[in-house]
Amino acid sequence: MDKRYDPGSEQKIYRLWEKSGAFTPTVPKNKARQSPPFTIILPLPNASDPMHMGHAMFVIQDILCRWHRMMGEPVLWLPGADHAGIETQYIFEKRLSETGKSRFDYDRKTLYKLIWDYVEENRKINQFQLKELGFSLDWTRYHYSLEPNIVNQVLKTFRKLYQDDLLYRAERIVNYCTHCGTAFSDLEIDHVERDDFLYYLDYGPIKIATTRPETIFVDVAVAVNPKDKRYKNLIGKKAIIPLINKEIPIIADDLVEIDFGTGALKITPAHDSTDFEIGQKHQLPTISCIKLSGKMVNTIPEIDELYPSQARKKTIEMLEKQAKLVKTEPLHHTIGICYRCKNVIESLPVPQWYVKTKPLAKPAIESVKKGETKIFPPRFKKTYLDWMENIRDWNISRQIVWGPQIPAYYCLDCNPTIQINFIDKKGKIISGLYQDLKNKYQFQQIKKGLQTLNAPITADYFLKNSKNICPKCKVSHVLQETDTFDTWFLSGQWPLTTLGFNVDNPANSSPDFDYFYPTSVLDTLWDILFFWVGRMMIFGFYLAKKTPFKTVHLHAKVTDEKGQKMSKSKGNVINPSSTVQKYGADALRLALVYGTAPASNISLSDKKIEAMRNFTNKIWNASRFVKIIINRFKEQNPNLEINLSLRGLRLHVGGRGNPDDDEILSNLNQIIKSTTANLEKYRFGQASEDLYQFFWHQFCDVYIEKIKDRKEDVIPVLMHVLITSLKLLHPFIPFVTETIYQDFKQEFSLKKDLLITSLWPKAK
């Protein structure tokens, strides 16, 4: 053994484990006679990006898996990768723009293929990184969210939702990023504070205040609060939109704040969710003045085709000229921006696919209330229930290419007003309604060069037709919906799909599903409790009638040494791979759990990782010293038989042994108890601290120092404490402990082949 522990050969150890089959549990033929399995589904990393420190927190799962494996349970930790729709397409488009191209240069098939190839490279990197950290994942059961079997089941789920009347299309005001060309959920947009202006405009008999004068052209009413005395006599009369002199009704609605602005609100249902709500209530039309491309429409010739910010400037100029701008005052408010590209989110009416979530959420709520699904730490139970009880219908369609297309089909002949964008033979983008295009272009050309289609809300669709022939008119001018699924629609079914659940015929699911579902623990960061955990709960109950996991454990978030979030722009990112290369995976793993609490922040610093690296070296050297001592006895007495069996130990039980031995054995017994109890209660921070204290200060500093002049009778206890310590430490720092064990196994002919599959110590 070298003077220092060299983590350079960690991957050799990993291959040893993998080859031994320790990561791959087998499903017993007779389920009843086997102990129940311990199962964790790895939160699937995005295949688009190399991993960051947050992913290294999966070490919690590895600790649990290794511990349960040592308890003799069949353990499955299932790895995978997520295609991560929006995220991936965003990253890819950024790269594309560096080459001077954009997504508009390609038809969907070509673009899809380009992204696919890009993701494949990264997927391999991710797999390597997970291995680098020593994660005992069953690679024979690896899954990817876009592999045919997974997608196939997801499409079946979509059809089942349709059959169960839980699916609908609706034009809704959505948060739409005209830059990314897609809609976002409320939870996906960021809010920033901004200094803007509030414009007071003259609407004839009434004055209104707005931040968005460029949208006045599609106003359909002016609303006042019914309790507002100032305007009582105006309700039912007409206001006049300036510049176009259009009359609109003055209506009353209590959503209007009396104290804000003039107390009169212009109603633009197409571009504001409050306005939309009021518009629906009063049966007012929804007319949009911003196209999906982000340009103005339905305004006046001077303004059409401008972008909203330009349009605002122009509108104000014109209002000023006509003396309709009463006053302008500064306004500090918050606006929504795209969390990806940081551009302003527009509220636009777009037809979307929705899932009715209220009935689906019910069992997912009940299960947590009853404690069938436990949430740890418990305070997140309330957060979870709040979200689930106030759940809104789920918009599952995204206007991007990267992901499985929604399996709905439109007949163009039956729906001639479908809007189509495609690339023609010359590479030019052609846009228009099908009825206008069909005489100029052949259907096959449209289909081949198709980028997107936009079917009006009234369009007829059908879900399945193997020949793609319209069931009504029997013509085959059929196109599939170009919207793709929200990523969470796929990852929400992950515990089901990866284990081989059969949506159409649950009784016909794979043996893996029967054995491993429900899984034991789902460990993730709290920020996707709703996005992911909630959706998995919903699908688990909807499809399999059972909770997908018995316990949800929320781990801590990694921050820098000052407690700040790691980000590239701050330059405080610690990269897991380079940390592993510098200090070893064990040091990083321990730094992430040592002295930490769940669902809090973990401030990670080089100093802390270094301290943990020193600990791994301490273990290495203590072991080396034990080996030196024993070999010294051997040299003195070549006939010495090293008694490593517990028979040698029994001498010490009952106070008949050496007092130093008794003390360390008693301390060892204590640490076995406390470590086991801490692991049972998810107290990884405490467990690792206690082990650190025991090994370094009780075993090394006290016991080993004392036994330096002892004779060979010390061997059984010394070896027993060391090997037992290696076992207790193994879930936390698997590489150094297994490396030492392999060395000792050879030197002293130990029976058990691998530490990873050795038995967890039992306390007396």
Next chain:
RNA sequence: GGGUCUGUGGCUCAGUUGGUAGAGCGCUCGGUUUACAUCCGAAAGGUCGCAGGUUCGAGUCCUGCCAGACCCACCA
């Protein structure tokens, strides 16, 4: 506006059901030919944000306040 969390030694954080405060790093002093300087020994350093309350006893439970972080929400 509603909600959650945090405030413990210089720094970063633990502290399980209430029983007179702990760790890592840093600092000071000393040691170290003989497992490890990625080492060993010793010392300094905290009225546990503030004010009340419950209790024989509170960092730990309750109330209020102060400071900070985050989440949710339709103020144009």
